[in-house]
Structure formats: structure tokens, C-alpha cells
Amino acid sequence: MYRYDQYDQAMVDARVAEFRDQAQRRIDGKITEDQFKPLRLMNGLYLQLHAYMLRVAVPYGTLSGAQMHMLGDIADKYDRGYGHFTTRQNIQYNWIKLEDAGDILADLASVEMHAIQTSGNCIRNISSDHYAGAAADELVDPRPYAELLRQWSSFHPEFSYLPRKFKIAVIASKRDRAAMRLHDIGIEIVRNADGEPGAAFYVGGGMGRTPMIGPLIRDFVPLDELVTYSEACLRVYNRYGRRDNKYKARIKILVHELGKDEYARQVDEEFAHLLSQNIEPPLAELERIKTYFADPAFKTGLPTDTDRLDPDFALWMDRNCHAHKQPGYISVTISLKPIGGIPGDASADQIRLMAALAKEYSFDECRVTHAQNIVFAHVEIGRLHELWQQLDAAGLGTPNLDRIDDIIACPGLDYCSLANARSIPVAQKISERFAVNGKSEVIGELKLKISGCINACGHHHAGHIGILGVDKKGLENYQLLLGGSEAEDTSLGKITGPGFDEAGIVDAVEKATDVYLAKRTEGERFLDTYRRIGMEPFKEALYG
């Protein structure tokens, strides 16, 4: 994975000094909260229900063992012993003091980490495929391109005060494992007819109040024009994105209101101009970055199967493991969704254990997924059982990847000042309900996502089943959505009808899965059955 050189380190160190300065000026009363807020947001520091919350960047979701270990230590030293992994592959700490923030950023900088631009109206963390470098179906590892764009987007002097936040995802496979079409810019690395690699740009996707699937704006940008084209996309947005209404300020609204062809035309005009400005990095830079993402020293001649006599282990292996491009290896998902647990949370001890295990079993690297789990990408199949035993002993062995209890949930009203309803208790009750009724296994793949408010940080629009918490006359209420998908078959969920209270939504989810079980044909997932039979049978079951 990428390692900072002295230039990267100097930038992060300078940012720590800058933020210390800014925080001190705020504490001393030299700047107001209104002036300080955008500055602290650009360093990932929110003011939430209980305290400040710090969102640490995990670029394209990749961490070394040492970095993961530091995240555990920060949880102990500055927080209350745990962290929360997010739907954008980052980690959040909920109990931060402003007066500690500078020290935390300095600790992070010591392991090449930061909280730069994880909030604010600027370009955010660039996400990618959690199986990058391991999946057999990828064209190339997408992360070097994400790293190039990370540097391009960090402290960009023109784009630090955009109309609104800006999220980019980069993938390099037809299977979309990063919800690419639901980003402000989604990039797929592709090959053209001559076999040359380049980037397809989808612009204007997003969730939130008005979810949209990003249309294709340019089917092929050569790799040596990637930064220039991105710059053109951003400049058009910075100049023409709406600033009159916070809820209409994302680029998806601009693309929608202009129409994708007009937006593409304006970008092309700006692109043609910018090409004359020579802002593109030398191709040698991409080549340099790629050397950090070369295959690790895979062994050959390894066993391609293993002893499956332990039924619990066998279930976990079948459920949580993903085929690897290299014979003898496998990619492993560590579930942070224990039955009845808080989705995405991990204790400091668990985080440090995963750091040590990553070092031992996966070439000292792990990934955060947008489903709030952890992936070890390169594990020897022959060592899988040994790894599983240690994960299981630490409560990290739940065999539920992509099952109904692999729930994605935002922190919700238990933590977040934007929320209308609590999301975590709903996740817990659903998880417990399906543990009791025993139906998860027979249901199979079902991606359930819960957001505590319309901002959709839980990605509920993209859930096969989605739940949206709302405030109904001062009380928590939950809307049910069906049929969303974050994968390459991207779709947005539809509301079933009137909402439910907390007990009601858990029943509603079970009723919806019962309809699926009754109506499905061979091989159909929940999503497939819904797409075939439509909403009516579900409405019938839910509302009588």
C-alpha cells in the first residue's frame, strides 16, 4: 500500500500545525463558531449530540497493521474505548474534546494518517473496492488512481469552498463493490477498443434527500488526462452548482437541471481549456504510485482447500470468504455485526487484535468496507481456520456477510445531531429477531440498510430493504423501502407506504421476508423476487 514520502508527510504535518493554530484561535475567542466551523469540518471535527466527533480518513479504505493499531490506541487514549467504521470506509470517534484534537491529529500523522477533508464543502475521502488487488474480476487495482486523486484533491486551492460536499469512488471491475454510481463522481477504469486503459466518468449520483444514479458523462478519459478532466468537472460544479438552497447544492442537482449532455458539454469546454494549462501530473507519478500496489509476495503451491470438519468454521468460510485471483489465497470479511450488536463498532482491543492479525495473516494490510466491515484481502486458505478461531474468540467471527443481519446503520439519534430517529436499536432488534426465527440462512443475500434521517448516511436508498427514520409529531417513526441496490445493477428503493413505530418496523421487515420466501423461485435473491413481482404483494402483506 501507499507510503508517504517526505512531501506527503510534510503536508500532513503542516495541516496539524494549521489546525492547532485554528483551534487555539477558537478557544481564545479570536474567531467565532461560524468562522471556525468550516475549518474544523475540513479536519473532520463535528459537534454532535454528546461531544465532538472526529472522522478519521482511511483513503480508499486501506490500512496497515500499524495504522489500525494506532486507531485502537486513539480510542483508548482520547475516546471511550471504541471506534465506529463508516459507510465511506472511514472511522469515527464519538467522545472527542476540542482541546485534544491537535494531539490526536499529530498521533495520526505519526502513522501517515489524518482527518483531512472528511467533512466540509470540499472533496471528501475517495473510496474504492475492498477487494482491490485481490479480486479476479478487476481490470487493475483501482487504488493507485484513487491515491493520485487523493493528492490532487487535498488542499485544492480552488475547490475548498464548494457548494456542498463532494464524494468520489473509483473501481476497476464490472462488479461494483463501492456503490460507484451513487457518488458525485464515480470512476470505472476500463479499456477502450484498442485495449488502452482509461477512465469512464459517471457524474451526479448520490443519496440524501433526492437520490440519483450518476449518468455516464464521458465513456473514456485517457489516464494521462485523468486529473485535468476531474478538474474540469469540479470547476463547472464550483461555478454553477446551486448555492441558494443547501438541499439542492450537490452536483447531482446541477447535472439533473442542466441535463447530462449539457453538463458534459460544459465540462468538455473547460477540459479543452485546462489541457492548455499543463496541470496533469507526469505519467511517471502514476507509475510510481503503482509500485506501492504491486502484488504482495504470494507463495505458490499452497493448498487450495482446508479442513472443514468444524461446522461453525465451515459456515463462516462459506459465508464470509471471497475467491482470490491467486490460487491458495482467499479474501476474508470480518463482521462487525454481531447478533444484537452495534453495526460497525469495534472496541480498542478488537481493533488492535485485527491489526495484529492483519500483520500475521494478510501481509500487514486490511480494508474497511462501505458495509462497515473489515476485510483481510490476502489470507492463505491453509491458515484460515487458525485465523477464524482467533476472530471468533474476540467476537469478530459472525458468519453473516451480506445476510439480513449484516446490517448497515448510521449512528442515528443515539449519537448524531442531524438524526430524527434512532437507527441502532432498530438494527439490533432486527438482528435479534432473525437470530430467533432462524431465517437468515434460508433467506440468503439481503442487504438491509438503515438511516436515522434523510441525509442517508446509512445508504437506505440502496438497500434491498431500506429503513428511514423520521420524526412523526415528535415521535420516532420508520419508513420501509424495498428494491434498492448499490451494486452495478444500481437502483433506488421505493417506499412501501405509511411508516411504522419501532416494534412495527421489525415486524414489517419480517413480513417482507416472508413474502419473499413464499414467492421466490429457484436462485432468486430477495431483490430479484421483488423486481419480478413488484411492490403489490408486499403492500398486501404489510397493510392488509
Added chain:
Amino acid sequence: MKILTGNDLKTGAVTWWDGQGWSLSVDDAVEVGDDADAILARESGAQRVNAAYAIDATRDAAGVRPAHIKERVRALGPTVRPDLTLKPADPAALNWVI
């Protein structure tokens, strides 16, 4: 009644206007009536509180109870981590929030 809540600037801890300063306990919150804006302006300007705002609440024998669940969560702590709340040993605390 109207009460004021905010966060301590340096620590981020949730605080409640108690008539003279900012208390960590919601039960110390006092009725501010029409003085809300004036108090907020003065206290924010003096850096004694951050992001403060006025809310509705009721006072009974048990103490002060904010009208909306959001501020009750602020008053106690996350309902899903009783151990991290202000009343980790109190089984009735969760019912008070919900």
C-alpha cells in the same frame, strides 16, 4: 418551560444553563422564558458555551425532562450504550429517554 442547552467549547460535554453557569446535569436547568436570546448571545460571546439553543422541557418531582427525545438523549447518553451514559447503573434511565 424553556431551558437552554449547549456544549462546552473545549470538551464538547453537554451542558445546561443553571441560572449562573452551565451544568452537566439536566436537572439543574432553569426556566429562561423570554431571556433565552439574551442569555445565549452573552454566553456564546463570552465563550462559556458553544452551539447553545433553547428547548421545551417540563419539571416534575424526578427532575427536568426535555420535551423531545433528541435532548433526552443529549441529557443521558446513547441509549445503546448504557455504560457510557450519565447513569450507567440506573435501569430506569433508558425508559426516561424513550
Added chain:
Amino acid sequence: MAESLGTGADTVQLRFRDDRQVDHPAVTVDAFIDQSNATAVRIEPGDDARLLLGHLDRIALVEVNFPGFGDGRGYSAARILREAGYTGEIRAVGEVLVDQIAAMRRCGFDAFAPDTPLDEADVAAAFNRWPEVYQATTDGRVPIWNLRHG
């Protein structure tokens, strides 16, 4: 008669030019296009800086207004003018905080007339903060990725 706006000589706190400061009244973009003798123009966030291309040789001063520091359109306006070859003064006026001036400088601003005067120590710190830069702009600083590869 076009409304004249603009900052006076004494409100320009920082200026990084050797030539004499011009303080002819700045007119709006619309008025500027109509008035053949105007030499100073003021860009508001919603104005299209490219309307000035073709007139650059008669402009001595462009003021870019930041009614609120959170509206970043002025950064694009300045860069567009510099990319087009404009060499006159570009002055940031309005709500300009010390935290923005380094980025503004990179975008082509060479004078600053903030509503609230900036603390001089903070200004020095801001301009000395970043030893290197990641991106190329017209300021001539070599981006890190070029430094890496000679």
C-alpha cells in the same frame, strides 16, 4: 451612470505587487462591458469572469467580492483570469479570513482587502504554512508530483 463600488486605498491590507495601486472606482461586470473607459471591475460570486476576456488589456484592477467566505466561486474567477493571461491586480474583498489567503494567493489573488483586518502574525503563519503544494496553478509553484520526477 454606472454605480461605482470598490474598496479605497486604505482598506487594502495586503498587496503583493510592485506597481502603483490603482483605485479607480470599480464598476460591475455589466457596466464594464458597456463602458469603454472603465479600468476597474468588480466581480460578484454569480458573475462569469469569462465575460471579461477580450477586455483584459484595459483592466488594471479586478476586485472579487466574497460576501460570505463560504462561497468559493471567486477562486475559480481569479484562476480563470490568470489562465487567460491577465496580469493586472486581482483583489479579494469582503469576508476574507486569514485561513483562506494562502489558497487565494495560489489562485491568482495578489491583493487582499478584508472587511476585518487580519492579524499580522496570523498572516505570516498562513503564507509560511505550506512548504510545497500538490496542485499546479498559474502561480508557478512546482507541484509535488513534478518535484518527484524532475
